[in-house]
């Protein structure tokens with residue numbers, strides 16, 4: 155953590171230019187969702203993972219501010235919150251691209267050529283697994299099994315499952331969907 | 340709901356059902372849903388309405404009937420003739436047609452042919468070995484009932500077992516019944532379920548210091564392990580999606596038997612549909628008074644919460660899973676004390692796999708002797724497998740224990756596609772091993788699989804043909820274990836990295852005979868010195884491929900000191 159936040163209730167250091175942490179909690183409605191989750195567990199520590207799930211769903215990733223907010227609300231040391239957030243693969247501390255493509259590298263998909271599919275997408279979008287394209291449009295991730303193994307190899311695009319993909323067609327299927335979304339917008 | 344109300348609901352549901360001549364089941368499991376099966380259901384419904392046949396036929400969204408490779412699947416069940424009745428033989432007078440690769444455009448044709456001949460173009464026979472060779476206990480409702488309606492489950496006899504346990508049996512009798520059935524854990528290790536239940540039932544909640552959070556009124560817990568970490572397996576997912584109430588009922592019976600009032604289902608977050616259906620099921624069961632306080636008018640109370648995993652394989656391990664429910668990093672701890680004595684928040688905790696718990700209601704209803712009559716001497720009942728890889732029929736199957744691998748791969752699975760040769764089948768995922776062709780006629784049970792160096796595991800079964808590179812398979816699993824090692828103990832944390840490095844070196848053609856030797860030493864060391872099952876079993880894929888496919892390793896060695904054919908290096 156490069157920029158730890160001051161304790162709750164005090165202005166954030168150098169002058170009026172920086173918003174108080176409390177302001178963001180009030181102005182950004184998404185914190186209400188996280189709040190509701192923490193309340194459901196009586197603001198007790200065992201609700202930490204659920205709170206992190208809520209936060210990631212609301213913001214797409216977990217930033218320092220949000221993690222500190224959760225730590226304070228649940229009365230947990232920041233080290234514990236960061237420890238948990240970095241332990242689990244599903245939580246990410248980096249902002250994600252506008253769209254997310256997850257390629258399954260589970261056994262069934264692997265046996266059916268998922269590695270080639272991944273390589274094809276990496277080449278087409280000039281991005282490595284785990285990274286985001288330079289234009290921030292696409293994050294490419296990998297997973298271990300969605301349980302759709304009968305359709306192997308499988309990838310998901312923004313949560314939609316696409317089965318029986320081929321290295322040749324995968325990049326195109328992604329491009330089509332991104333295009334469709336752009337046109338709809 | 341008490342027993343009378345339960346029976347009344349079941350009867351009225353069955354009556355309503357009997358009024359319709361045609362029942363159209365559309366699979367909305369994850370795989371078929373990915374192929375747009377919900378659109379198909381809508382199209383079928385619209386077509387029925389348009390033709391004014393809604394009074395005569397109904398469309399139902401159901402869980403996975405198993406044959407995912409032919410999906411989306413639609414099954415049409417029609418009454419052949421005769422009066423609507425509610426007794427069981429009615430089923431006999433029904434005929435079923437299964438349609439494969441259905442598209443929304445096919446809806447009109449399917450509906451038009453409801454009363455006539457089936458649509459030949461789409462039909463796939465129901466008397467093919469894939470269906471006839473299976474024995475369905477756990478999956479009996481999957482593909483038959485709407486998982487989002489508790490009434491459907493009740494009509495199929497659901498929650499009767501819970502009522503029977505609560506009103507006619509003492510907790511001890513429930514434990515005895517499970518013990519006599521011979522049911523063993525389906526989560527991997529095959530631990531006798533009744534023995535585990537008995538231990539938790541006897542455990543003293545005050546034996547260890549506890550810190551149960553405020554708001555949770557229980558001093559013992561039941562956990563359903565729905566983490567399903569084996570990549571390439573989806574039995575538990577299909578069960579949670581296709582028949583969620585069965586799992587709740589199994590948990591409630593377990594809770595009654597061991598004296599717990601609170602339970603958790605730990606589901607991996609990669610299964611959003613399973614989470615959604617379980618949430619719905621819990622809400623419905625609570626409203627019906629089948630979960631919560633005073634279940635079925637008795638004094639027994641039991642509540643269930645869902646907890647989401649967050650993408651860590653090690654969280655399938657029981658002590659790591661409990662650490663995760665407590666809100667911490669999912670790292671395992673040494674046992675003893677076992678969870679049965681000191682588990683969640685220090686309380687005695689029963690932890691069972693999804694499929695284990697799904698076996699409980701039928702055992703209570705039909706009795707231990709019935710269950711024990713299926714399977715082999717030491718492995719009772721059935722096992723669900725996720726059959727995938729290089730095999731014609733991929734999907735979910737349930738077979739009696741003791742069936743041979745050949746029957747699974749060649750009869751049910753339909754053999755190897757593309758005229759290729761069978762090479763091996765991998766069971767048990769990253770903790771298991773590869774079984775070569777010479778053991779195809781071996782019975783599938785806990786002991787036999789262990790004897791050939793694999794494990795039953797949770798039920799992933801990946802078929803490999805002669806194009807599969809076995810060293811690459813070993814490397815793949817080692818990479819998985821290396822990534823997923825939690826880092827707490829050194830043999831696993833450092834050993835998996837070293838083994839992965841050597842396997843990569845072999846793949847690159849840079850290794851020598853000495854490397855294989857080191858690899859074998861490392862296997863032995865990691866297996867015997869790791870803290871939890873992850874590390875203890877991580878070497879298994881390497882050991883088993885070295886045992887049966889050593890020549891493939893040798894071929895990649897650039898030195899000239901080939902090992903002797905008997906598998907021993909010189």
Ligand SMILES: Cc1cc2nc3c(=O)[nH]c(=O)nc-3n(C[C@H](O)[C@H](O)[C@H](O)COP(=O)(O)O)c2cc1C
Nearest residue numbers: 524525526564567568655656657691692695872873
């Ligand atoms: C690394 C590791 C991963 C595991 N993953 C799972 C899993 O995904 N699902 C499961 O039910 N059991 C899993 N287990 C086994 C559990 O620790 C535990 O034995 C099991 O849930 C007990 O249930 P059972 O007696 O009904 O089989 C795993 C064990 C280890 C060591």
Ligand code: FES
Nearest residue numbers: 258260263300303
């Ligand atoms: S291995 Fe890819 S979905 Fe299961």
